[in-house]
Amino acid sequence: MRSISAIVNALKNIFSITIITRNHDLCDTTPYPSVISDQVMQQDGYQIIYCSRENTLSNIKKLLKNSPDIIYLNSFFSPYFSVIPQYLLRFTHSKPRVIISPRGELGFGALSIKPIRKKWYSRLFKLFNAKDYVEFLTASDSERKEVAQLFSQKFKTTYIDNLSVKQSTHFELSQKNKNQLKIIFVSRISRKKNLSYAIQSLQNVQGDVQLDIYGLMEDKLYWESCERLIVSLSPNVRVQYYGEIHPDQVIATMQQYDLFFLPTKNENYGYVIVEALAAGCPVLLSDQTPWKNIAENNAGWTLPLSDITLFSETINTLTRLCPNEYQQYKIAARNYYNTQIQSHSNEEKYVSFFESST
DSSP: HHHHHHHHHTTTTTTEEEEEEESSTTTSSSSSTTBBSEEEEEOOEEEEEOOOOGGGHHHHHHHHHHHOSSSESSSSOOOOHHHIIHHHHTTTHHHHHHHHEEEETTTTHHHHSSSOOOOOHHHHHHHHTTTTTTEEESSSSHHHHHHHHHHHHHHEEOOOOOOOOOOOOOOOOOOOOOTTEEEEESSSSSSSTTTHHHHHHHTOOOOOOEEEESSSSOHHHHHHHHHHHHHSSTTTEEEEEOOOOOGGGHHHHTOOSSSEEEEEEEOOOOOHHHHHHHTOOOOEEEESSSSSGGGGGGGGGETTTTTTHHHHHHHHHHHOOOOOHHHHHHHHHHHHHHIITTTOOOHHHHHHHTTTTE
């Protein structure tokens, strides 16, 4: 993940870092061809272990036996890479500091997906984990409040804005055509990212509207429901799924579109939103992200999921704009990235936070 990459790059010259992860994509079982599974591999300033499915548990146990000073968990609900390590720590003599980044998993929208399972695990977590060595690192103030609300402020919670990934300074403005709108959706195909809502919002739009979808097919049943919505759209709306996109190609691809659309149910940060802004692609977001001042900077629009007609009306308005009228939003999106994101670095805050945990 880009969040992990940014943290490792900021800390690797100060700390000895070992990453443990799968040797395959989330929805695939085919190992990456360029890695050696279940062995420590030396990377640029850090170590990484790519676990095979059958050896994931044993690899986690081996790492814990080495008595690390800090264990950073990049998820709250991940069975293998959050739940199991915390369980195993109950049987170790050493108690390293455990830092959990929930990555948007504790927002109302995210908790509404498989709610019973998440509710019970959250209760068990609160009951059995010790507040003296478990803490949370959140990427927005709203996420900090979500943690406090869920766990009654039992655990120490620190809020630091995500480190932004350095993006290319190359910037090209594509031309929007009047009565046309090219929309891009880049994210996992999952209920949380809410692609079906995006498709539904296009049911009554006018003009020539194109929605191109890029992302990992995480939930095939959910995608099938999206396909049924797609075939019900009017002929003036064209939707195409292009599969996954290489991270290095995201910004260049976004520069070819007029609008980035993500009506997510919950987002603690959203690196893909940053990439859209870096590409000069205005964003249309739900109000379930920390990007609250987008509209006042003319870099995009944030709307409540409770009223889908607002999304449809916004798309209609944008479709009608002529090239010169729309150009101001593209320039504003890029300016927002330059002034509000790229110019602000939190590396020193991250270093200080992790140093205080040792």
